[in-house]
Amino acid sequence: MGNMRKVIIIGAGFAGLSAAGRLSRYNLSTEVLVFDKKDSSAFLPLLPDAIGRRLNPGLLAYNIDELSRKLNFKFIKEEITSVDLQARQVFTGRSSYAYDALLISSGSQTDFFGNQHAQLHSYALNSVDDVKRITDAIKADKFENFIICGGGYTGVEAATNLWLLCRKNGFSGKIVIVERSAQILGPLPLWMKSYVRNNLKNMGIEVLVNSVTEDIRQDRVSVSGNLLFEKAMLVWVPGVKTADFIQKLAVEKNPQGRITVDEYLRFKEDCFCAGDASFFGRKGNYLRMAVQFSIAEGACAADNIIRGMEKLPFKKFKPCDLGYIIPMANNKSCGMVFGLNLKGFLPTLLHFIMCIYRSSGLRNKIGLAGSLIRSCLFTDS
C-alpha cells in the first residue's frame, strides 16, 4: 500500500466518469478518488425536454455511489474549493487531499455575469433541481409571459419546451427569446438559423435580437428600455462559466475561464483537464462544449495519467466530431450529423437515441425510451 499512487478527479459528469471508467480498466496500484458536490450525476442534454415532455427528473440523475462500486473508485461528496498546484493538494470546506495526478472535469455553471437581480429572480437551466424549480413554479400558475434570456441552443430548446408545456397545460403564455447580438444561434450555418427562426415563428415564439433584459424583479422584467413583461418567468441561459475554484487557479484560460490544455489535455505536469472545463483547440479552432468531446477527453486524459505514471509517451487527443443537433420540442429539429444537413423528425429521433445511449443505468435508459417514444407519438407540430 505504501507506494499506492493517488489520482484525484474533480467532477463526476461525462468527462470525470469516462476517465474513472477508463482508469478502472488498468490493473495498477492506483487509488482513484472522485469528488463531486452532488450525490448524483446529471444528464444535462435532456433538461429542456424534461420541462416540455414532462420527463421524470429521476431519470436524469444517476447515483454516484452506485457508479463508484461498478467502476471501482472512491467517491467523496464534497465541493472542491481550491487547488494548490505546487503542493499537489485539493481542498474542500472540510479537509485537504494530496494527489499524484489530477484531472479537473468540473464542467460549467450558469453565469449570471454579476447580475444579482438575475441570480435572485430568474430561473437557470443547468441542473435537475433547476428543472424542478421551473416546473413547480409553472404549476403554481402565476405566469403569463416566459422570457428566455439568451438565444443559444439552450435558449431555443428551453423556449420550444415551454411552448410544449403551455400547450399541454392549456396555457396561452407569451414566449419571447431575448438575444443581445444581431442573431440567435451565433456561429451556426445560415440555413440552420433561418430554419430555426421559421420554426419558432410557426410556434408563435417571438425573438428579440439586439435586445437585453434590464430591470429584473420578482416575476417582472423589462427588455431594452421599452418593453415591460409582468407576470413573467425569466429563464436565464445567456452563458456559462467554469467552477469557482478554477477562477482562482493561476493557469492560462479563455474568457469563459476554461483551462487551456495542450495536445495531451495537460495544463501542468501531472495535471489534466477534460470536458466543459477544458479549452482544447488547434490553429484557432476550439471544441464546443458537448457530451461527445467530454467523454472522449475524459478517456484520453485517463490514458495519459497512466502513461505519465508509467513514464510512457503521452497520447495526443484527436477529437472526432460526429455533429450536433438543435432539438426542438415540436419535433422539427435540425442539425448536422456525419456531415449531413438534417431537418425535421430524424434529428429529433437521433437526439433521443444519443441521449438514451449515453445515459447511465438500465432503469434510466428504459424509462427514458418509454417516455420519449410516448412524447413523440403524442406531440403533433
Ligand SMILES: Cc1cc2nc3c(=O)[nH]c(=O)nc-3n(C[C@H](O)[C@H](O)[C@H](O)COP(=O)(O)OP(=O)(O)OC[C@H]3O[C@@H](n4cnc5c(N)ncnc54)[C@H](O)[C@@H]3O)c2cc1C
Ligand atoms: C440545458 C443543456 C442542454 C445541453 N444539450 C446538449 C446536447 O444536446 N448535446 C451535447 O452534446 N451537449 C449538450 N449540453 C452540454 C453538455 O451537457 C456538456 O458539454 C457536458 O455535460 C460537459 O460534461 P462535463 O463532464 O465537462 O461536465 P458536467 O457534465 O457538467 O459535470 C461536471 C460535474 O462536476 C461537478 N462539480 C462542479 N464543480 C465542482 C466542485 N467545485 N467540486 C466538486 N464537484 C464539482 C458537478 O456537480 C457535475 O457533476 C447541454 C448542456 C445543458 C446545460
